Amino acid sequence: MSGEFILLLHPAFGILALLAAVWVFVESLNTGDIHYGRIRNMSLVVAVLMWLTYLIGGYWYVVFYGGDKAVIKAGPWPFAHSFFMETKEHVFFMLLLLATFLPIITGSDLIKQVAGRKVVQWTAAMIIVLALLMEGAGAVISMGVKVGLFTAA
Template sequence: MFDQAVMMSHIVFGVFGILFAVALYMDVSNASETNLRRIKVLSWLVAVCVMLSYIVGGYWYVQYYGEHRNIIKAGQWPWAHTYFMEVKEHLFFIMLILSIYLPVAVHGGGLLAGRKARRLTQGVCLLIVLLGLFMEFSGGIIGKSITMALLRR
């Protein structure tokens, strides 16, 4: 039961990170003095959620994924580990760095001054959203590959 709670919290933190990045993207589109505080809070929420997802997911990976990896590799979809988990392991670091960069970009104060700073922040948000959606998709494939392998037995 604890392993399921860990996995669900990993997913929930990731989804909230994506949703906060979408909200931040929209707020940066209309950056002004009135929403600057909310923009700063959202940038921190994205960073915290992605970091928590990384920490919880890393714990789950070390504690539980070894057994699941063996089941996946012996099952009908061994490519789920070979491709999706390997790609997910490496792309997540990019997402982590981008999310940590968001508060730095937002607190720099350039959002109100120029369009380039807003576009850069929006680009980072968009990358976080796209990478996050890929992570969710990959996690679904990996989870389904375990089910497929266990049904085969």
């Protein structure tokens, strides 16, 4: 599998996980047996997609990122690595834990109580915000590579 294809899969799975988290949040605003099933299913989708994002991104980072890292550090935007990539590497674990926690809390009868739904809503909201931050950080890192390549040419 080529590095470019892997690099496309990583944010694609991340965005799909983000959309699934939005779905969970919106579904949890309603109550009813039909909603509970969809909430449980989509929370599992969030977790699976987030783990795929992590595994694919981790593979790409280990195998392919070394060259891009050198370009970023030598270019005009070294902060794209020193701040954004370093932050992304550490904050993502919180996102992964929240995504793993989501199907656990939606799989219990706790979701049928108001307090349980609030936990689901807050967890989904934190996933949404962190996923948006991760996507933004990825965009800055990508731009760091581009401006580094443009100035090297």
